[in-house]
Amino acid sequence: MKQAALGRDLFYDKILSGNRNISCATCHHPDLGTGDGLSLGIGEGGVGLGRERTAGTGTSRIKKRIPRNAPALWNLGAKEIHTLFHDGRLSISDDYQNGFNSPAEEWLPKGFNSILAAQAVFPLVAQFEMAGNPGENQIAGAVHERIDAPWPIIAKATRTKGDYGPRFVDAFEHIIAPEEVTIVEIANALAAFMAVEWTSIDSRFDQYLAGDISALTTSEQSGMALFYGKANCSSCHSGPLMSDQKFHALALPAFGPGRTRRFDPMVRDVGRMGESDDLEDAYRFRTPMLRNVALTAPYGHNGAYATLEGIVRHHLDPLTALDAWQPADAQLPDAPWLAAIDFVVHSDRLERARHRAKVDIQPISLSDQEVADIIAFLKALTGTTLDTPPFGVPENFEP
Structure with a gap:
């Protein structure tokens, strides 16, 4: 449960984005069915939440709409799931000896404990979702070098913010010091949270x-x-x-x-x-x-x-x-x-x-x-206990 609690705070924290201006929850909010209420999302550069979200202004306005609808997160922790994304570009496979067939191919690190955890790292390096545009930040620049280049940058920024470092040590048995935290532990924490928070089988x-x-x-x-x-x-x-x-x-x-x-x-x-x-x-x-x-x-x-x-x-x-x-x-x-x-x-x-x-x-x-x-x-497929999730939205969350 410590991993899930850590993942909850990361899910709602903008530290995972290139310009520190968007979080996972911006496009996957429980008040919006774990989506964003829009046909095509407004990612990096947008302002606000849900249907009130705007496309931004000036030089920071969005450069492109997200090409596809933000999928809901219900029951993505189910063990039966073997394929994710609208086009299935992430699936359980050993083609690259890391457990998954993914856009990162052989550059995807080993150690993700589920396909949900593996999925969590890709919005972080998507230019129009969370990474930002070239020239705006270090993560956006690294993306254009190689898909895995930004993940160590994100991991360092995360483990050195506030009390995240000690919490990773406390939540993961194999982590002895904060410096050992990688994108894999971040993703595993995010997946632990999503699996606990949005399992819904009581309709x-x-x-x-x-x-x-x-x-x-x-x-x-x-x-x-x-x-x-x-x-x-x-x-x-x-x-x-x-x-x-x-x-x-x-x-x-x-x-x-x-x-x-x-x-x-x-x-x-x-x-x-x-x-x-x-x-x-x-x-x-x-x-x-x-x-x-x-x-x-x-x-x-x-x-x-x-x-x-x-x-x-x-x-x-x-x-x-x-x-x-x-x-x-x-x-x-x-x-x-x-x-x-x-x-x-x-x-x-x-x-x-x-x-x-x-x-x-x-x-x-x-x-x-x-x-x-x-x-x-x-x-009638709507869950009956959705108003009482295990964690809920942090009081200090800002879209």
Whole structure:
């Protein structure tokens, strides 16, 4: 529990960012379902929290929107999880003899005690998330040397701040002196906190599964029957995680800067193909888990839909929903200097055609009442003790 307590303070501390102006909690706050409430995040250079967050001003304003929606953190400590990120670019593997296939390849240190811990180090070195821009700070400069170069800098800054050094010694048996603390211990502490704080398996649906038939209303039980039957939701949202951890193309509306590759001819996001280099994976994204889904709007890998009804109806008829979608549906804080980029991919004729040609799900016809029942069931996946987490937000937290 000492590691988790240490991880809590680190999670809400801006010491992990290049310019000391953003923390993990800025984009993953419990008041926002452990996300940020935005379609595409406002990282380094932004001001504020959630939908009130602005894109900044002057020379410190954001240079780019975060290309994808900030994923929720519920149940990421589950041992069954083997793949993370919307495109699966982090997975359990021994390809590089360090336990993971990751963007750091052989440069990822050994010693991470979970995939959640390994994941925690990558936002720290992402330019537009937490690292900052070249010339602004030492971490941002080191990122452009090699992906692992900033981690020792971050570790030193962290272990020498306040009482963090002695606390690491107290929390980790193998650490004898603060000077031994590395990015691995920082990540393991962060993962310990997230696993404890945001494990959520006490929803009314869980109570129903445990034998309490009265835990779900008639509408919610009808929605559950549709979810696992006619609506075919469980073909992807399966198992205890409510995710098959696989990748599917849903023709979600495309917008934003996209997670582009060096040779992409335009701003776009090809999803899993960006990691696998397999054309079959074009526009496929990882199936999200669904616990507390009612709290984690907006929905989709880029937050295209602000409501559960919107994303449910898109699943039922992807291409019709794609045609009906409007840019105004996106939750994007105003940034006029990025306006030329925000929706250019949405209006590109050739990219739209490629996008529409890749859909992995077939249309399903449901009545309005059946849709309402599915939404009721999804809301029943909300945990019943979320208001009393083990740690909570520090009183001195500032977004």
